[in-house]
Amino acid sequence: MKGQIKVAKRRVVMASLYLGTGPLEQELVDCLESTLEKSLQAKFPSNLKVSILLDFTRGSRGRKNSRTMLLPLLQRFPEQVRVSLFHTPNLRGLLRLLIPERFNETIGLQHIKVYLFDNNVILSGANLSDSYFTNRQDRYVFLQDCPDVADFFTELVDAVGDVSLQLQGDDTVQMVEGMVHPYKGDRAAYCKAANKRVMDVINSARTRQQMLHAQTFHSDSLWTQEDTAAAGDRRPAPDTWIYPLIQMKPFEIQIDEIVTETLLTEAERGAKVYLTTGYFNLTQAYMDLVLGTRAEYQILLASPEVNGFFGAKGVAGAIPAAYVHIEQQFYSEVCSLGQQERVQLQEYWRRGWTFHAKGLWLYLAGSSLPCLTLIGSPNFGYRSVHRDLEAQIAIVTESRALQQQLHQEQEQLYLRSGVVSSATFEQPSRQVKLWVKMVTPLIKNFF
Numbered sequence: 001m002k003g004q005i006k007v008a009k010r011r012v013v014m015a016s017l018y019l020g021t022g023p024l025e026q027e028l029v030d031c032l033e034s035t036l037e038k039s040l041q042a043k044f045p046s047n048l049k050v051s052i053l054l055d056f057t058r059g060s061r062g063r064k065n066s067r068t069m070l071l072p073l074l075q076r077f078p079e080q081v082r083v084s085l086f087h088t089p090n091l092r093g094l095l096r097l098l099i100p101e102r103f104n105e106t107i108g109l110q111h112i113k114v115y116l117f118d119n120n121v122i123l124s125g126a127n128l129s130d131s132y133f134t135n136r137q138d139r140y141v142f143l144q145d146c147p148d149v150a151d152f153f154t155e156l157v158d159a160v161g162d163v164s165l166q167l168q169g170d171d172t173v174q175m176v177e178g179m180v181h182p183y184k185g186d187r188a189a190y191c192k193a194a195n196k197r198v199m200d201v202i203n204s205a206r207t208r209q210q211m212l213h214a215q216t217f218h219s220d221s222l223w224t225q226e227d228t229a230a231a232g233d234r235r236p237a238p239d240t241w242i243y244p245l246i247q248m249k250p251f252e253i254q255i256d257e258i259v260t261e262t263l264l265t266e267a268e269r270g271a272k273v274y275l276t277t278g279y280f281n282l283t284q285a286y287m288d289l290v291l292g293t294r295a296e297y298q299i300l301l302a303s304p305e306v307n308g309f310f311g312a313k314g315v316a317g318a319i320p321a322a323y324v325h326i327e328q329q330f331y332s333e334v335c336s337l338g339q340q341e342r343v344q345l346q347e348y349w350r351r352g353w354t355f356h357a358k359g360l361w362l363y364l365a366g367s368s369l370p371c372l373t374l375i376g377s378p379n380f381g382y383r384s385v386h387r388d389l390e391a392q393i394a395i396v397t398e399s400r401a402l403q404q405q406l407h408q409e410q411e412q413l414y415l416r417s418g419v420v421s422s423a424t425f426e427q428p429s430r431q432v433k434l435w436v437k438m439v440t441p442l443i444k445n446f447f
Contacts, residue, residue: 002031004117009039009046013116015053015157015391017109019066020129028128029069036077049080053157055110056085056165056173061101067167075169084161085173086110086389089190089250092183102316106446108250110164111388113377114157119150123393125278125358125377135353136308139409141375141395148208149242149393155201156246160389163194195251202246202255209243240397247378247390256378256392257385261285263362263372267295270365274410276300276348278308278356280327281381281444291333296342300417301327302355303347304429310354318433319447322440325432328425335422345420348413359392361410369403370410372396382445 005012005028012032019025032050039048052070059066073081088108091099095107115122126138143149163182165173175181180190216237247256264286267273273295280301282290290297302323304310309319327345334343348355358379361370376392378384397403424430 083167
């Protein structure tokens with residue numbers, strides 16, 4: 001990321017849940033500062049713009065936080081830097097007053113993770129925080145020189161930014177002029193305005209994609225071989241397609257959910273689906289599809305020791321146990337349906353690391369390489385589908401080289417895992433306290 005920031009000329013766009021406050025994160029901010037500085041001193045002053053989108057509640061937590069990290073940039077380069085803080089419209093009124101810090105994040109978040117530099121894009125599930133830069137296992141895809149994808153995500157972050165609170169140089173926040181306030185204004189009016197703003201971006205991208213599709217696949221039949229030879233510089237038909245999938249249920253946008261459900265439904269007998277999530281808490285719809293369809297599933301999840309909440313203070317410390325309980329219930333259902341051969345659970349473990357990788361790889365029947373992967377921010381859980389703002393991409397490819405890379409990525413992750421069996425839940429470390437079992441059904445939609 002630092003390397004990309006240093007050579008960016010036109011735009012740096014970052015969307016994340018939060019920016020950490022340690023020395024590594026400070027290096028990232030310093031890097032942005034020196035690039036902005038250079039852009040002003042250049043012979044031909046560049047119009048470099050930096051746009052950062054974070055979550056309001058998470059980014060405001062504690063005295064030193066994401067906001068205080070970014071204030072110096074806003075103060076020095078007010079014309080070039082924009083920091084937007086998304087506040088869910090569902091946290092308002094008494095709820096907002098009564099729920100303490102940390103717990104207020106359970107209501108809904110800005111969860112998109114996109115890091116973009118000119119026409120290069122990193123899509124990930126990772127946040128801008130030191131653990132992700134050091135010992136937290138995640139997934140990253142780096143798309144080089146992809147102006148269409150870069151333009152789409154720039155527009156998407158701009159759109160969400162426009163319906164978010166704008167950080168000011170004095171650490172106050174205000175809304176874009178004329179925009180409904182997310183928690184002081186009328187909720188329905190805010191969600192309607194946000195839906196329109198985001199859907200405009202999605203619809204214009206869809207139109208561009210359809211035109212590109214038509215040019216690529218349908219105009220070819222009208223070309224004779226001589227024309228093709230004369231055209232010479234016409235690009236060969238692409239072997240890889242990228243589809244952005246957006247999920248913003250508070251704004252009634254459910255593209256990711258529809259596509260994921262379709263993929264799980266359509267995967268035929270003999271196909272293999274590798275699905276991985278840092279937090280195993282599938283929605284009922286996803287669970288029913290996994291249990292009721294024909295494809296083989298290998299689901300990778302975090303063992304309790306590599307769960308990000310392991311060893312946390314207070315109630316949060318019980319979250320890994322709640323995940324164990326959910327996992328055990330799902331495993332029992334797999335067994336009672338006699339599906340152990342078709343649906344396999346695996347737990348990731350790596351000493352000194354935590355696990356946050358999420359996504360899906362689809363291997364068609366008879367193929368040893370994947371033709372599709374989903375990569376981005378969703379965890380396939382209730383929160384991802386119903387509460388948070390999420391984005392991922394589906395990469396569909398016929399390129400053997402890329403298929404091999406994706407296969408290798410999947411293998412590397414699964415290599416560090418053990419297969420779950422009934423013996424797994426008999427280990428002393430897997431004994432879940434009764435009170436955790438009792439509260440899990442009540443709270444599972446919040447984490």
